[in-house]
Amino acid sequence: MTGRLNGKVVLLTGAGGGLGSAQARLMAKEGATLMLANLPEDPVIADGKAATSLWENAQNTAKEIREAGGNAEVVALDVTDEAQWSDAVKQTVDHFGKLDVLVNNAGIYYHAGLLDHTVDKFHQIVGVNQLGVLLGMKAAVPAMKDNGGGSIINFASIYGIAGAGVSTAYQSTKGAVRLMTKSAALEFVGDNIRINAICPGMFDTNLFESSVPKEAWGPLVDLVPMKRFGKPEEIAYGTVFLASDESSFMTGSDLVIDGGYTCP
Ligand SMILES: NC(=O)c1ccc[n+]([C@@H]2O[C@H](COP(=O)([O-])OP(=O)(O)OC[C@H]3O[C@@H](n4cnc5c(N)ncnc54)[C@H](O)[C@@H]3O)[C@@H](O)[C@H]2O)c1
Known part of the structure; x- marks a missing residue:
């Protein structure tokens, strides 16, 4: 154990x-x-095959x-639900005494052309990827202020x-996350709370497996100058640095x- 997050x-x-x-x-x-924290339900897999329980x-x-x-402990959390966010932060502080770091990692993907987008799917993805991040920051900031700062x-x-x-x-949700990050970073810089974003490229995870058609994988790898997908640990090193x-x-x-x- 090297202890960068002791x-x-x-x-x-x-x-x-x-x-x-990872x-x-x-x-x-x-x-x-x-x-x-995770949603206490199995993901819906597009082609109906059995899902791994996340x-x-x-x-x-x-x-x-x-x-x-x-x-490590586990808490059930649907990131679209403000009351569940309050509870997850409370459980963290009650159990471990404080909150130093929040990683708003939960997200879903929706692989469809614009003409196939539906209002329901749009609201669903905005709810998880964008509102979920906003609610997470809102729930974590007071606990971090109590603790003298955070990341x-x-x-x-x-x-x-x-x-x-x-x-x-x-794409709309991920662009929004970048700007919400900058706006909130300015708002809480005086409270010693740092807020940054990670922008992953392509990584072979459930998100990819369950939503990107296999025939699209080869052409996608070709777009990466390193000619491969990333390994989850390569994201984890970034998270450790920012945390x-x-x-x-x-x-x-x-x-x-x-x-x-x-x-390019
Ligand atoms: N895999 C990639 O190539 C890639 C690329 C860019 C960005 N990202 C982002 O990285 C993050 C993690 O992605 P991943 O590849 O590990 O995906 P994943 O599908 O493997 O994991 C996502 C996790 O979020 C959880 N989740 C979904 N909806 C939730 C909700 N409402 N409340 C709480 N938890 C919920 C899922 O149960 C799952 O455990 C996401 O924000 C994703 O958009 C991934």
Whole structure:
């Protein structure tokens, strides 16, 4: 244990997913105490095949961390629900004494052309990816103020930076996360609360598997200058940096981890 996050209490949403579980493991290895939050339901898989339970995955990750000598608990949280956010922050503070870091990682994807977008799907994705981040910051800030400061990490995407030519609703939410991050960073800079965004490129996780058609994968990899998808640990290292005091002069920034996708 190298301890870059020793003494830090972290609330991480979407902890059962591909990027979430990698972040949980690495933060625990670096000494963080973790409250792992996830929606207590299975994801809907587009082609009807059996879904891995991401809620169960969050519980297994917490168990694994405890068995390795770390400290992790699980809380059920639907990030679109303000009352559940208050409860998740309260449970974190009641259980671990404070809140230092919030990682707003939970997110959903909607792979569709503009003409196939529906009002319901638009509201659903805005609810999770955009409103969920806003509610998370709103719930965490008072606890962080009580604690003398903190670090909030919001998950945006390269598709909040560059156009993809598909999934316009998803892109709108990720662009919004980047600007909400900058606005909130300015609002709470005097409270010693740093707020930054991570913009992942393409990573092979449940989000990708369950929504991007397989035939689209090859052409997508070709768009990445490094000619591969990222590994979840490559996001987790970014999260550890932003959660730790190593990033003490960073707020309102985007940390882009994309194999060069946004360079051209
Ligand atoms: N995988 C990629 O290529 C990629 C690229 C760019 C950005 N991202 C972003 O990274 C984040 C993590 O993505 P991932 O690839 O690990 O996806 P994932 O599908 O593997 O995990 C997402 C997690 O969020 C949870 N979740 C969904 N709706 C929720 C809700 N309403 N309340 C609480 N939890 C909820 C899911 O149960 C799941 O555990 C997302 O914000 C995503 O948009 C991913």
